[in-house]
């Protein structure tokens with residue numbers, strides 16, 4: 033059994049995507065996990081998945097992790113602080129300032145509360161979407177505040193490190209401004225873009241490749257959750273959207289007469305600005321990019337992908353990640369296989385020798 037930093041039981045309230053993922057990750061380290069949820073079905077599914085056990089009257093958790101929708105988070109945190117007077121309580125809600133303010137207003141014991149937020153998730157909710165490795169390598173913000181000391185709060189650091197995430201300390205305000213830019217506005221832009229597809233001809237949609245899928249994956253997110261997130265972080269999100277409107281206006285102006293003197297330069301400058309921006313994202317074209325991508329063409333026939341994965345195993349190369357690009361009606365899919373840079377050349381050569389077509 034893998035050793036954990038955490039000692040003692042951890043109670044997870046909210047056995048949806050986030051809660052069940054936290055619970056599965058902790059169970060993999062041998063931690064005793066107690067599961068609670070307003071939905072008995074979600075608790076039952078999470079228990080069936082091996083994410084933990086039902087609560088007992090004798091439970092004395094060292095840590096409570098509240099993983100419920102943002103609009104009920106403060107209320108649930110306050111109830112957990114009251115029910116477990118020796119436990120530290122954290123939550124994982126996507127917006128932080130309002131929750132701390134609400135807890136202070138209702139007089140909750142914030143000397144045992146520190147909010148947090150893993151920057152990891154999926155567009156689907158519920159326990160069945162959970163993954164034990166959801167947080168591995170992802171940033172996890174601890175929203176530090178003056179009401180709790182470092183030693184008391186260190187059990188939350190242990191949780192984050194046990195789940196393989198990277199701890200980042202920010203104030204609640206710094207966090208909320210940051211996620212407006214890197215999470216909340218991208219959600220709005222993705223939704224607005226995908227909305228354009230509603231009245232598009234099928235023939236146009238059939239041309240969809242990976243670019244549009246990258247930009248619109250999160251358009252499939254849960255509107256109930258995002259109404260709450262955007263409402264709770266409205267001011268910073270709005271500021272960025274106003275700047276974004278100016279960006280779009282410059283593009284629109286430049287394209288009004290694309291052959292006019294200077295118009296091409298203006299369009300090129302806008303695009304070059306995007307090149308520079310994306311290079312600033314850690315792990316994207318930057319110096320800490322960890323894996324090399326080998327793109328393999330896979331015939332759209334039963335068993336081909338399984339054969340590819342089996343042969344990569346036979347070659348003895350570890351598959352770090354896999355992404356599939358496949359459009360309905362096409363005869364070939366592209367498997368983007370991520371491997372350690374030092375293994376990429378050998379994998380490419382040996383796959384080609386075995387008859388696979390390498391697309392990049």
Ligand SMILES: NC(=O)c1ccc[n+]([C@@H]2O[C@H](COP(=O)([O-])OP(=O)(O)OC[C@H]3O[C@@H](n4cnc5c(N)ncnc54)[C@H](O)[C@@H]3O)[C@@H](O)[C@H]2O)c1
Pocket residue numbers: 045046047048049050051068069070071074099100101102104105108124125126127149150151152153154155156157158159257261
């Ligand atoms: N979805 C993401 O990608 C993501 C990523 C990071 C953080 N978060 C945050 O995590 C939290 C949970 O999101 P999720 O995606 O896991 O949602 P989810 O819908 O998958 O799970 C929420 C769970 O909370 C339960 N619940 C609702 N009200 C409750 C209450 N009053 N008491 C007890 N249980 C209650 C629901 O039954 C459900 O099982 C949210 O605050 C969200 O902002 C989400």
Ligand SMILES: O=C(O)C(=O)C[C@]1(C(=O)O)C=C[C@@H](O)C=C1
Pocket residue numbers: 125126150151152153154155214215216250253
């Ligand atoms: O990758 C996704 O599907 C997500 O929705 C993850 C994402 C994000 O924007 O990074 C979304 C909201 C959460 O608060 C944290 C993570």
